[in-house]
Amino acid sequence: MSSAAPSEETPDSNTEGGTPSREPGPGDRLCARVACGAPAVATLTADYSGSVMAVGPLSPERTPPALDLCARHRDRLSPPAGWTLVRHDPGREPQELSR
Ligand SMILES: [Zn+2]
Numbered sequence: 001m002s003s004a005a006p007s008e009e010t011p012d013s014n015t016e017g018g019t020p021s022r023e024p025g026p027g028d029r030l031c032a033r034v035a036c037g038a039p040a041v042a043t044l045t046a047d048y049s050g051s052v053m054a055v056g057p058l059s060p061e062r063t064p065p066a067l068d069l070c071a072r073h074r075d076r077l078s079p080p081a082g083w084t085l086v087r088h089d090p091g092r093e094p095q096e097l098s099r
Pocket residue numbers: 031032033036037038069070071072073
C-alpha cells in the first residue's frame with residue numbers, strides 16, 4: 001500500500017468579489033412606484049400646505065418625503081384634483097399644469 005502525500009494546491013489568487021467602490025449615481029436610485037424598478041431620473045416633491053407638486057431633475061441626495069420617479073412615471077404624472085403640478089425641466093421654461 002502506498003499512499004501519495006496529500007497535496008492540496010490552493011491557488012494563490014486574491015478573491016475579487018463584487019465592486020468595493022460604490023459610487024452614488026443615478027443608477028443607484030430606483031423609481032418609487034411599486035413594481036416599477038426603473039432607474040429614477042426625476043424627484044417629486046409635494047407641498048401639502050399649498051397643494052403643489054413639483055417634479056424636477058433627480059436631486060443629488062435623497063430627501064424624504066421626496067419621491068424618485070423614472071422617466072415614464074414622471075411623464076405620466078398628473079396632479080390630483082385641486083393640486084397644481086409644476087415641472088422643472090432643465091433648459092425649459094417651468095410649466096404649470098392646473099386642474
Ligand atoms: Zn417608474
